[in-house]
Amino acid sequence: MNAIMIIYYLISAFIAAMLIWNFIREKEDREKMLLYLIVLVPLILRILRIR
Amino acid sequence: MSRIWIMKFIFIIIISVVMIISGIQFYQHRHYQLPIVAGSGVTRVTRLSEYCESLQGTMADTYVFFLEGKEPGGKVLIMGNTHSNEPAALLTALVFIENAIIETGSLIIIPQFNNSGSRNTKPGDGYPLYFNIPTPWGSKKFRYGNRNAAPLDSWPDPDVYVHYPDRQLLSYLDVRNTNRTWPGRANGPLMERVTFATMQLLKQEQVDIAIDIHGAETMFPVTNCIVAPDTSMKIATLTSMTVKAMEGFENHVEPSPQGFRGLSHREIGDYSKTMPFLLEAPLPFLDQPTGPKTTDLLLNGKDPFLLSLSKQNKLFVPYDESGWPMEKRVGQHCSVVLEIMKQFSQKNVDKTIAIDNVPRYAEVVENRVGYYFHDPKKAEKDNIYIN
Numbered sequence: 001m002n003a004i005m006i007i008y009y010l011i012s013a014f015i016a017a018m019l020i021w022n023f024i025r026e027k028e029d030r031e032k033m034l035l036y037l038i039v040l041v042p043l044i045l046r047i048l049r050i051r
Numbered sequence: 052m053s054r055i056w057i058m059k060f061i062f063i064i065i066i067s068v069v070m071i072i073s074g075i076q077f078y079q080h081r082h083y084q085l086p087i088v089a090g091s092g093v094t095r096v097t098r099l100s101e102y103c104e105s106l107q108g109t110m111a112d113t114y115v116f117f118l119e120g121k122e123p124g125g126k127v128l129i130m131g132n133t134h135s136n137e138p139a140a141l142l143t144a145l146v147f148i149e150n151a152i153i154e155t156g157s158l159i160i161i162p163q164f165n166n167s168g169s170r171n172t173k174p175g176d177g178y179p180l181y182f183n184i185p186t187p188w189g190s191k192k193f194r195y196g197n198r199n200a201a202p203l204d205s206w207p208d209p210d211v212y213v214h215y216p217d218r219q220l221l222s223y224l225d226v227r228n229t230n231r232t233w234p235g236r237a238n239g240p241l242m243e244r245v246t247f248a249t250m251q252l253l254k255q256e257q258v259d260i261a262i263d264i265h266g267a268e269t270m271f272p273v274t275n276c277i278v279a280p281d282t283s284m285k286i287a288t289l290t291s292m293t294v295k296a297m298e299g300f301e302n303h304v305e306p307s308p309q310g311f312r313g314l315s316h317r318e319i320g321d322y323s324k325t326m327p328f329l330l331e332a333p334l335p336f337l338d339q340p341t342g343p344k345t346t347d348l349l350l351n352g353k354d355p356f357l358l359s360l361s362k363q364n365k366l367f368v369p370y371d372e373s374g375w376p377m378e379k380r381v382g383q384h385c386s387v388v389l390e391i392m393k394q395f396s397q398k399n400v401d402k403t404i405a406i407d408n409v410p411r412y413a414e415v416v417e418n419r420v421g422y423y424f425h426d427p428k429k430a431e432k433d434n435i436y437i438n
Contacts, residue, residue: 008207027055030062037066050074051081051203 009047016043080180081170081201083194084437086427087162090149092118092408096436099161102255103237103248110204111241113166114436115252116148117159124156125259125402127392128252128325131162133229133315135169135196137266138182138349139332139380144264146385146423147409156396156404159256163438164263165229165245167204169196182346184377186421188429195349199227205241215239217312225313230263233318246318253325259402260395261327263315264384266334269357269366269375273305277387278329280307280320286398287328290390298386298412300379301369302330326395330387332380333368350377382415 023036089096095117100106131144144162151158163169172178178197183190202208205227212226213219215236225231226240235247253261267274279287287304294302307316307327319327335352336344342354352375361370368375389409396403410423427435 004207023059030058033059033062034066037062041066041070045074050078 012043012046016040016047019043076180077172080172080194081203083181083192085163085193087114087145087436087438088149088425088427088430089116089434089436090151090425092150092152092158093148093434094119099245099248099252102251103244105237106244106248109241109244110167110170111165111200111245113161113163113245114438115159115161116436117157118148118151118153119157120153120155120405122155125392125395125399125404126157126159126256127404128159128161128249128256128258128261129388130164130249130261130263130315131160132166132169132196133164133263134198134265135163135165135171135194136173136178136198136337137264137334138193138195139266139334139377139384140264141169141193142184142377142381142420143384143388146381146415146420147388149425150408150410150423152407154405154407156402157256158404158406159252159258161249164249165196165200165242166438167200167241168198168227168229169194171197171199171201171203173197177344179344179346179349182349184350184421184424185419186424186426188426191421191424195346199224200229200242202227214312215243219312221313230265230315231313233313233315234322246315250319250323253319253323258325259399260391260404261315261319261325262388262391263327263329264388265329265331266337266380267331268338269333269335269368269370270338270340270360272367274331275301275333275368275383276303276305276331277391278305278307278316278331280316280327282320283316283326283328286326286391286394289394290387293390293394294383294386294412300383300386300412302383302387328391330384332383333370333375334380335370335375352376352380378416378419379412381420382410382412385410385415386412 019036019040026033097115100112106112131140144160182195208223212221229242232242233246234250235243277287291302291304316327316329336349340356392404
């Protein structure tokens with residue numbers, strides 16, 4: 001795995017963590033909650049390397 | 052537990068269920084294996100990675116079938132599924148693999164050229180994951196792929212694809228498009244390695260003709276045609292005129308653009324001694340203004356919106372209520388491939404390519420394409436190649 005791929009995985013993990021954090025903090029807006037989860041899906045698949 | 056957290060858990064469950072169900076479907080599509088029955092004309096089968104080691108173990112590696120005649124002669128390479136959402140190419144390649152008997156010369160066939168692309172899909176366009184071709188022994192199920200390789204195999208995409216070696220700037224998607232990455236390089240992005248391996252094959256096997264089979268929108272001017280650079284133009288023109296006169300279908304000739312890099316019909320001719328040809332048959336499924344992207348549309352090419360556009364002369368091919376069925380597309384490809392070989396053989400007697408047992412246009416239209424596929428259950432195990 002080259003350096004660029006490692007950086008991409010780190011970026012994916014960072015964005016995923018931010019989305020989870022925002023999902024936990026969100027108290028009112030249901031649309032935002034759903035949106036965080038939907039956006040999270042490809043990032044989780046990428047981090048878990050599910051093909 | 053507060054009301055807000057109950058709602059959050061419900062959302063997590065809903066998203067998880069949707070993700071798992073769709074994930075299983077995509078996983079099964081990506082790992083579905085197509086049995087290819089090698090006919091009696093197949094003399095050996097190898098992998099493309101034999102010509103480029105860096106392809107070994109990747110999803111881009113693919114089978115290469117050799118059909119060699121008793122007498123030496125010319126050599127032809129046929130590539131199907133360069134774009135895996137243009138399935139007449141794969142079906143035509145399989146008709147040759149399962150039926151062709153070579154008397155003189157050799158035929159090399161790569162039926163799933165962009166193997167990764169055939170395991171990819173385009174959910175945003177509502178692509179079906181599979182299609183079935185009826186045969187005398189049941190139906191044969193195929194993966195329906197995408198134009199480009201899967202980002203799972205070639206990742207990350209660049210912002211802009213800089214073509215090698217001409218440094219022309221192309222769309223970022225073209226890094227995964229095996230008809231933009233020619234002539235390729237051994238240590239480049241994955242699809243460049245596919246085209247590099249094929250360039251090595253063309254040189255090592257001293258291939259005379261390379262035929263890259265495609266399908267194109269009816270609203271796109273480069274459709275229902277043979278694309279050829281200057282070196283192949285004479286044979287392409289003779290082929291076009293002959294099939295029109297003898298078999299009654301149009302297949303005009305388009306010149307390969309010199310300023311547009313990365314295309315098979317451009318780079319093969321510029322970087323090797325092989326004469327390239329690219330065949331296009333109309334594929335209404337790819338047009339934008341159609342109804343739902345169903346397997347019926349894919350196989351029959353019937354669409355009321357295209358019919359309406361045809362009446363307003365907006366299409367580049369004749370189009371009526373009968374649509375553009377798969378039989379017509381595969382039949383055209385079979386006839387044009389055979390005619391290119393015939394015209395080449397007439398001009399180069401010492402490099403004759405003589406092939407038997409491959410149907411021409413009228414036969415494919417009459418019998419339908421599935422008639423030419425053999426039942427894998429009845430074939431000898433050694434002759435079945437799973438991909």
